[in-house]
Amino acid sequence: MRVDAANNKMRLVRAVRDVISEQGRAAVTAKEIACKAGVGTATLYRHFENKDTLIDEVSIVRWMQMEQTARQGAQMGGSSLEDIIRTLDFFTRMINADNQFIDIVGVKIGWSPEPIRPIRRAFETPFTDMWVRCQREGAIRRSAHPRDAIDMAGSVRNGERRLQMLTMVVGGFCTGAVDAEALVHDMVVSGKLKARTSF
The missing domain is CATH 1.10.10.60 (Homeodomain-like)
Structure with a gap:
């Protein structure tokens, strides 16, 4: 193009x-x-083709950005847990920035219409790779599923409490070996969680 x-x-x-x-x-x-x-x-x-395909494209672009963020994390070779948190932070920022649009068009957490599914699956591959690596390292609970973390992050819709809610999501899937609250706080203080919020 x-x-x-x-x-x-x-x-x-x-x-x-x-x-x-x-x-x-x-x-x-x-x-x-x-x-x-x-x-x-x-x-x-x-x-x-029509207004509906254009509306779907908003979600497609959002998931393409998520895929790019996850692939960068998977390729950087740093802390997989930090890359997972950075990806979830990016997602919560996008959701908050587009909150009104999401409400109006009726996007439901955890469900993607058919045109969005391929790009969401493309995102899930590198994100799941980082997730499994963290599970092997003992940072993420064995029973925790990466899709659940994404869906919970997608439900973080209160911009004023976004960071606290993200910390709770992270704390929910990390093992006791990880101080999730301190980790997220350190990432905020260091500026590792500063990212664009939307396209």
Whole structure:
């Protein structure tokens, strides 16, 4: 895809997220979305079959960013537990930034519509690799499942208490050998949890 076409596509994704957050799903037209993106309606339909596929693209982009974050963590060779926490932190930041859009379109925690499933599975591969490595190292409980951690992080919707809630999620899957509260606090103080919040 050419750079200008890719930029137009991302402008449309941002625009649909923003317009729906402001006006609701039913009231928004393709023309309003295209106008907000600064492109023509024909450009919208060149990239997306209809408004619903454009709405799905918001989640696809979100999971693509999650996959990128998890793959970077898996490749960096540092602490897998820190990389897991960094990924969960990034997810909670995105969820909080897009909270109104998520509520309006009715995205449910733990469930992905068919178009989103392949990219979510692509994210789950490197995330699960880090998770299993942490289980082998004794940092994560054997009974804890990586998908549960993601779903719990996805339910962290209170921006003011986001960090405390993330700490509780982390504490829930770490073994007693890990001081989850101190680890998350240290990562915040060191700036390791500062990341972009959305696209």
